[in-house]
């Protein structure tokens with residue numbers, strides 16, 4: 001079944017714009033009357049993924065599809081990839097550079113937050129090729 | 141208590157009013173690591189921090205907190221403030237340390 005679809009381009013060089021996709025999706029979901037709890041989970045998961053695309057890769061594309069029973073988000077970048085996904089998923093693991101740590105990133109909590117706030121999450125990554133994160137939140 | 145009432149009572153500066161006259165502070169979270177805040181802050185918390193950049197505002201919006209309280213006399217830059225204005229985020233500033241603001245919030249919330 002095909003539902004509502006949105007695509008967001010994420011600029012890999014601009015920290016100040018990171019968060020735009022999640023803010024924009026949040027507004028759309030609110031206008032559609034999606035429940036606040038679902039909106040909050042979508043916003044948090046998408047923001048963390050979006051920031052990772054900026055600080056660990058060089059931006060990319062986010063595709064969101066919403067049907068009456070679920071919201072699917074696909075975040076695709078062509079960055080350096082994740083060598084050990086299991087390690088990356090651990091709370092506290094971070095390879096963030098000092099300059100982004102000084103902006104408040106690098107707690108190593110982004111991927112765990114994404115996992116916690118979604119019903120399904122899967123990462124596909126190839127070193128030197130890029131990373132794709134698939135996240136699903138059920139609405140009902 | 142609303143963020144603006146809290147500011148008036150304890151002498152914090154209201155930098156952006158946003159929705160700070162309507163929302164009630166129902167809890168509080170102190171932190172500077174943004175994804176920690178993202179994971180732990182609850183809706184309608186006062187978010188107390190020393191991290192002053194545009195991503196602080198983004199986290200405040202997405203975590204749906206009642207206000208941002210910037211401590212230690214630190215200031216937001218104009219870009220962050222204009223983002224706060226657009227998104228109706230209430231921003232307060234204080235010269236006091238995070239712990240002291242936390243104590244004041246704790247008192248108002250009946251936690252200490």
Ligand SMILES: Nc1ncnc2c1ncn2[C@@H]1O[C@H](COP(=O)(O)OP(=O)(O)OP(=O)(O)O)[C@@H](O)[C@H]1O
Nearest residue numbers: 052056081088094095105106107108109110111175
């Ligand atoms: N899109 C990505 N491309 C390459 N590496 C990534 C990507 N996303 C995450 N990583 C790797 O996984 C690690 C853990 O990510 P996570 O989001 O949990 O923490 P962080 O981004 O380092 O810090 P925080 O999210 O707490 O600010 C990162 O430090 C990085 O090494």
Ligand SMILES: [Mg+2]
Nearest residue numbers: 048052110111
């Ligand atoms: Mg992260």
